Amino acid sequence: MRTSLARGALLGLGLWAGVAPAEEAGTVRAQGDLAKGYCERVRGTAKAEAVLELAPEVFASVGAVNAGDATGGSDDFPLGSPKLRVTAGLGYDFVGLYRGHTLRSRAEAECRRYQALAALQSAVDQGSRLGEAAALDARSRALATSLPRAEELVAHLRDDLRDGGATLEELNAVQVRLDHLRSLARDTAQARERLALEPAVLEGQTLGALISAFEAADDQVEVLSGGLRTAGAWRLSVRGGYDEVFDVDQSTPLFGQLTLGYNLGQLWQGRANAQAREGRRLESRDAVDGAPRRVRQLLGELRITERSEQQRLGEVSTLVSDLQGQLREVEQLQTRQVRRFRDYLLLELARLQAEQAYLGAHLKTLRTLLGETGP
Numbered sequence: 001m002r003t004s005l006a007r008g009a010l011l012g013l014g015l016w017a018g019v020a021p022a023e024e025a026g027t028v029r030a031q032g033d034l035a036k037g038y039c040e041r042v043r044g045t046a047k048a049e050a051v052l053e054l055a056p057e058v059f060a061s062v063g064a065v066n067a068g069d070a071t072g073g074s075d076d077f078p079l080g081s082p083k084l085r086v087t088a089g090l091g092y093d094f095v096g097l098y099r100g101h102t103l104r105s106r107a108e109a110e111c112r113r114y115q116a117l118a119a120l121q122s123a124v125d126q127g128s129r130l131g132e133a134a135a136l137d138a139r140s141r142a143l144a145t146s147l148p149r150a151e152e153l154v155a156h157l158r159d160d161l162r163d164g165g166a167t168l169e170e171l172n173a174v175q176v177r178l179d180h181l182r183s184l185a186r187d188t189a190q191a192r193e194r195l196a197l198e199p200a201v202l203e204g205q206t207l208g209a210l211i212s213a214f215e216a217a218d219d220q221v222e223v224l225s226g227g228l229r230t231a232g233a234w235r236l237s238v239r240g241g242y243d244e245v246f247d248v249d250q251s252t253p254l255f256g257q258l259t260l261g262y263n264l265g266q267l268w269q270g271r272a273n274a275q276a277r278e279g280r281r282l283e284s285r286d287a288v289d290g291a292p293r294r295v296r297q298l299l300g301e302l303r304i305t306e307r308s309e310q311q312r313l314g315e316v317s318t319l320v321s322d323l324q325g326q327l328r329e330v331e332q333l334q335t336r337q338v339r340r341f342r343d344y345l346l347l348e349l350a351r352l353q354a355e356q357a358y359l360g361a362h363l364k365t366l367r368t369l370l371g372e373t374g375p
Contacts, residue, residue, distance in 0.1 A: 046107035089241015135362035146350035233266030
């Protein structure tokens with residue numbers, strides 16, 4: 001039972017009891033429930049290890065020692081008779097305070113690292129569809145507004161066909177445009193349902209911020225691990241308790257001991273820890289199958305998409321403005337041919353407005369993910 005003991009004091013007992021630092025608890029709550037199972041596991045593991053570092057050690061030993069008057073041997077080498085010895089007490093290693101607290105801090109860093117990694121992996125899995133949820137919602141709302149009116153237009157045109165006020169070619173042309181709107185609405189609904197099955201990227205964070213959060217947490221894990229390795233070279237312990245040798249006169253059968261130990265190998269640890277930290281940084285950044293590397297590639301693809309959609313949005317917005325101007329002009333005329341042309345314009349305008357809503361919302365989301373601002 002010669003493991004290092006003691007981990008007492010009010011600070012040690014507070015940490016031993018499981019009281020987490022307030023700033024760490026607030027950070028964890030702010031991250032939400034992403035990767036909750038992983039975080040619970042690493043926190044539980046760290047707590048199980050930390051309690052052994054922070055709690056005091058109780059020890060006891062029973063044995064025999066040579067003590068008392070010599071009963072044999074020579075005058076130069078007297079031998080004492082074997083006497084029963086009992087030792088019991090408490091021990092505390094004050095370096096355990098640092099190790100226990102560091103174990104808990106490392107668990108929190110591992111939790112933050114995994115949360116950022118899970119969000120990055122989700123972004124990689126979505127790929128070019130990243131940020132499409134808001135765009136699909138916007139297109140769905142636009143179609144929900146325009147489709148009822150389009151259905152009403154086709155219904156009136158069927159009535160006109162029965163009354164001889166419209167031709168079959170006119171009805172077919174409008175029905176084809178209506179079918180395009182219906183198909184677009186179905187595709188939008190299906191895309192929203194499929195996207196809802198995938199884990200969402202944390203809201204309000206850019207991909208660059210997620211990469212930075214991952215790298216910062218990953219680096220902190222390595223720094224804290226290096227600190228634990230360095231702490232293994234030190235020992236500052238106190239031991240005290242009851243120590244009695246039977247049949248030997250002892251005025252006070254108590255003892256106390258303060259021990260300071262240092263492993264000279266720590267002199268060479270600094271460079272090795274620095275090497276491990278740099279190696280971990282390079283591994284996390286450049287791993288071929290790592291999420292950060294793939295997210296950097298995704299960022300480039302999203303910037304290309306943003307430029308393309310920005311150009312397309314300009315073209316669609318110009319068409320929408322032109323069609324709206326034409327509608328204002330033709331609505332002042334009441335001939336049958338003008339009314340048919342107006343119906344075509346309304347259906348085409350509905351399609352373009354749905355595309356405009358999609359592009360506008362998608363660009364806004366892309367700029368948020370890319371950490372950019374713009375009109």
